[in-house]
Amino acid sequence: MQGMPPAGQSDAPAHDRRSAEDLLALARRGDGEAFRGLVEPYRRELQVHCYRILGSVQDAEDLLQETLLAAWRGIGGYEERASVRTWLYRIATNRCLNVLRAGARRPHEFASYQPEVPFPEPSHRRAEPSWLEPYPDVLLDQIADHTPGPEARYEVRESVSLAFLAALQQLPPRQRAVLVLRDVLGFRAVEVADILDTTENAVTSALKRARGALARELPGPARESAPLPDSPQERRIMDDFTRAFEAGDVDAIVAMLTNDAWLTMPPLPLEYQGVDAVRHFLATVALSDGRRHVLMPTRANGQPAFGCYIRDPRTPILHAHGVLVLTLTGDRITALTRFLDNSLLPVFGLPRSLRT
Template sequence: MEATRTEAQDPARTEETLVRARAGDGEAFRRLTDPYRTELQVHCYRMVGSVQDAEDLLQETLLAAWRGLGGYEGRASVRTWLYRIATNRCLNALRDGARRPAAVPGRNGKPPLPEATRERAEPLWLEPYPDALLDGVPDGAPGPEARYEMRESVSLAFMVALQQLPATQRAVLVLREVLGFRAAEVAEMLATSESAVTSALKRARAAVAGELPGADLEEAPLPGSSRERRIVDGFARAFERGDVDAVVALLTDDAWLTMPPVPLEYQGIAAARNFLSAVAMQEGRTFVLLPTRANGQPAFATYVCDPEGAPYAHGLLVLTLRGDQVSAVTRFPDTRLLPVFGMPQSLHGGRES
C-alpha cells in the first residue's frame, strides 16, 4: 500500500501510471486507484448508511472509472475525480431507493414494544461500520475546509444526523466539512454552482447541529483506554446475566435506547428500565456478548442463550459513552451484519474464544 500511496503523491509517476492504465493495463489502474479504495468505501458508507451498499458502490465507482479513463483529462487530481464518480453513484442510489428493504425487520409484535419516547416519521436506514474497515483511512484533515475529525465523522450520532439530510445536502456536507474539498471543487463534482453549494452547506450545518449531542464524544473515554474497558466490561457483565437494575445503573439520566431501522426510540431511566424488562430481558433472558468495535465506538455481537441449544444471534449493540456512563445503546437487529464483523451466527459449544 505504501508504494502505491507514494506513487499517487508523485505527479510524474502518476502520469506514467495513467498512460499505462489508459492503454488497458489493469495493474496500472489498480496502482492508480488502490490508495483511495478504503476512504472511498467510507465515503460511500457516510452517504448511504449501509456497509454492503458502500462496498457495492465502491465497485461501481471503480468500474465506472476504468471505463471512463479515456475521458479523464487530468484537470483534477485522481482522488478528486474518483470522489466525483463515487458521490454521483451514491446520489443515484439514494434517489433510486431500490436498495432499501421493503419492510422494517424486528417488528413482528413478539413481544409488543412499549410506548416510545419518540417515534420517527420514517425508518432510519443505518447500519454500523466495523472499525477494522477503517484501517488506512487518513486521520488528518485532508483540506482546510474540513471541520470534522475522523473519529467524529464516523460516529453513530454523526451518521444518524447525516441520514436525516436530503441527499444533495448530505453530499455537500461530507465533501466540504469531512473531506475538505473547496466549494468550487464540490460545485464541479455535483454539476452545480458555488452559490448552490454554499446554500446547501448552510442548511445542512443547521440541521446537523440540531441532531448532534455534542458533549458525548468530547467527554467519552479514549478508545481502548482502561477507563473505557472498565465501563464496557461492566455493561457486558450486567447485560449477559439479564440484570436490568445493573444495566440501568450504568446509563446516564438522559440515555437513549434505539433500534434502527425500527423508528421507536426510548429516552431516560424509566423508559430504559421498562423496555429492558418488557422486551430485551423478558422472563430472565440472558445473553452472550462478544466484543467488537463499530463507528469508533465499543460494540458487541449479541447472542440469546437458549436452554435447548447453542446461543443464537440477536444482532449488534453499539455503546455511546459519556464520562463514566453509557449515554446511548443502539441495537441493530439485522443478524446478517454479524459476518461483516467477523462474528458467527451461533455459538456452538458455548462462548467462542
C-alpha cells in the same frame, strides 16, 4: 481492453516503483493492474464516503464497486483537470445521489418486523425506518492517511460516530453530500461545485442549511467527551456492561446510563429515551423471562460494540441476536443502539452462532 482485476489481487511491489503518471498512462492503454495500483490507495476512504452518504455498509460496498467499474470504463475520458482522488470522489458522490434519488435502497427483512415479545409504547416514533448500519473499526483502520483539507470541521472519529451519521441521514441528499465533501473531507467550495455540477453559490447555500440542521440534531457541546478508544476507562465500562447484560441485571445496566439515555433499534422507527423508558424496555423485552445473552466485544464507528448472542436453553447453541453499539459520555452510557440485522455479524468477523 482487459477486465478490471478483482478486489484482493495486487501487484503492489511493482506498482510502488511506478509514479501515478506512469500508472495512469498504462491504465489508459488497458492495463488493469496499473489501474488497480492507481485507485487502490483510495478504495477504503471511498467506501467510507459512500457509507456516510448512504448510512449502509453493505450499500457502500456495492457503490464502491460501481464507482471503480465506472472509473475503469471512463479512464480514457479522464482529463486531469482534478486529481485522481477528486475524480473518483466525483463519480462516487454522484452514484450515491442517484441511488438516493431513485429510492433504490437495499430491501430489508425488518421492514415488517414482528417481535417475539410486544414492544412497549416508544418515547418517540420516527416517520421512516432508519437504514443506518454500523461500520467496523477494523475497516476504518485501513484508510490511507489523506489529511483533510483546511475546510474540514470534523475529525475522522467524530465524522463516523453514530450520532453524526444518524443526524446526517436526516438531511436531504444534496445537502448531505455538500456537508460531507466540505466539512468532513475539506474540499473547497469550487471543487464541490465541480463534483456536483453546480455553482459555488449553490454549494454555499446548501452548506449553510445543512450545518443549521445538523446543529439541531447533534448533542450539545456541553456533553463530556467520550473516553479514548481502548483506554482503561472505556475497557472498564465495557467490562461492567458485559457483566450486567449477560447476568440480565437491569438495575446494574440502568445505573450506567445518563438520565437522558436513548435506546434505538435500527431499522425500526421506535425510540426510547430516559432511564425509565429504557429500564421498562429491558425488563419487559430484551431481558424478560430469564433471557440470557453472551456479548462478543468488537468496535463500530469509533465506539465500543458487541456481537450479541442469545442462549437457547434446549441446546448448547448461542444464536445471533444483532449488533449492539454503546455511545459513551464521560463514564456513562448515553445511547444503546441495537442493530437487529444478523447479516451484519460477518462484516465484523463474528459468526452467526456460537457453541457453549
